[in-house]
Amino acid sequence: MTAAPSVHREIHLTSRPVGEPTAENFALVESAIPEPGEGQLLVRNTWMSVDPYMRGRMNAGTGSYIAPFDLGAPLGGGATGTVVASKAAAVPVGTAVLHQLGWREYAVVDAAAVMPIDVSLAPASAYLGVLGMPGLTAYAGLTEVAPVAKGDVVFVSGAAGAVGSVAGQIARLLGASRVIGSAGGPEKARKLVEDFGFDAAIDYRAGSLAEQLAEAAPEGIDVYFDNVGGDHLEAAIAAMRPGGRIALCGAISQYNATEPVAGPRNLAYAIGKQLTLRGLLVGSYYHLAPQYAQLAAGWLASGELRTEETVLDGIDRAPEAFLGMMRGANTGKMLVRLAG
């Protein structure tokens, strides 16, 4: 470990995207690394996460559940790093930590706002994916929000992504009899079945979603884990069996919309089928984290849970990583590696 330099690089949001974000909404900025104050740490970031929810934070505040990013300031989000200077006895230099000040090479963080991670158990990057927020999201969705019961048929959209790829496997581990995933393109669809163990995969670009879903689940589905919204949600509602449960986790198909997006035209089916649709924010389920961490560690060790990462190197590529993730360029968790 080398001594910390005095300047580092960070990514600023320079303008609010209208519709699909572009590289022009971001800037790579060199800035002085602040000194940690009492109770603070200087962390050299090793990995940072890009996640769909960040798109909402790029808009001006409009009653979202999370504050907008400021213009002309670094963005934020999940990151891992190593403590290189500490003014908090509880977190000594050398500790590997998870925190929320990504999008920069170094971060000054309150010691109370970091979580030490055990990098002998799993690589640091795993704490941004399967062992982190995306993994817990999948688990909470399928245990609390839209609980999977033994024998259920489960459909997961965005199934090649960080949350979806884990959700499909957890559904099976929770007793689902059949797990169907959707993704964009034949290569991802192949991966769902061959690498992540889905029973059937739908390439949503290859034709009617409703028809493909009817073919993959001729007797309907019991649980739908929604990362996509839009057509996917409508097709799932049509395919739901009575008493079906839907976890509304994401609506990536709509995040760039500049006009209100029509809701599912068949939502009234939810009455006759007695469906439950429930929104999911992982922040409400951190109490499940210890239980999930233990389960996930076991599943990873046994090979029952497999993950993938799509990695870009260097803080300068963070906008590219985010834009690519929004377009579905990743398989598994999209990450930016900032340091070894």
Place this chain on the structure above:
Amino acid sequence: MTAAPSVHREIHLTSRPVGEPTAENFALVESAIPEPGEGQLLVRNTWMSVDPYMRGRMNAGTGSYIAPFDLGAPLGGGATGTVVASKAAAVPVGTAVLHQLGWREYAVVDAAAVMPIDVSLAPASAYLGVLGMPGLTAYAGLTEVAPVAKGDVVFVSGAAGAVGSVAGQIARLLGASRVIGSAGGPEKARKLVEDFGFDAAIDYRAGSLAEQLAEAAPEGIDVYFDNVGGDHLEAAIAAMRPGGRIALCGAISQYNATEPVAGPRNLAYAIGKQLTLRGLLVGSYYHLAPQYAQLAAGWLASGELRTEETVLDGIDRAPEAFLGMMRGANTGKMLVRLAG
């Protein structure tokens, strides 16, 4: 009680309505009264119910939760009556019963398919309203489907109707701090507040629903009991507080639609607000009926629960009653009186 005649009148569905039903979809038919077989009863109907769900049964079967009415045959639905001939020892002549063969003056019913009712406790018509399916629907909706907690702000649409007028009052009795109802027209809105004890009423014909709701519930709502769908559901989603619950009970604004109806454009808010939307069919909650009957009897006796009926006389007016109910011509339960 006079001896049963040999012929009676019944209402047949003669054509399937396209869009809004009209009197031409129905016919008053005179027919022979069948003889009750072993284990059956001949019932002289006293009251019959018209309910929104019947509109769905007038369509050809398209995967609804309930079978379509046959063409050229009597419609069916909740009715009360008096047994005038019995071939079932358990249900003697003179028993007042609730059954499902309305839309006719006399019915031959299996004894196993009737429920004796206590007309000394409440008039027979109450068993089609506050003490029957509509009342239980309201109760199940606010206890199981979208549970009301103490202090909640509750919004009920179609609040002047059979279900809505009871739902608003039950919400208050379950501890709601504020209850808001919507109805069509100033007269009904006035009744919501003056007769049914709502804190505020919205006349949805009088201007923007969203604006009126924001005014009536400036800090948002916790529970929405949806009888209407469409704009009402969208306005409610916008007004929901985090963790809010929506009982999807009816979508009367859409029952006559001939094209798929766009869903709420703001459904994605359900993610960030962690809303729960759940469909409600009363048939899944009959286990609550004894508990509800006891509560409701107490509330009626104490005057805490008030009801209204809109009554038309004579089987020939049943189509008019149904069409009027679909247009909101009723306050409280819409009924047809067939015999004293």
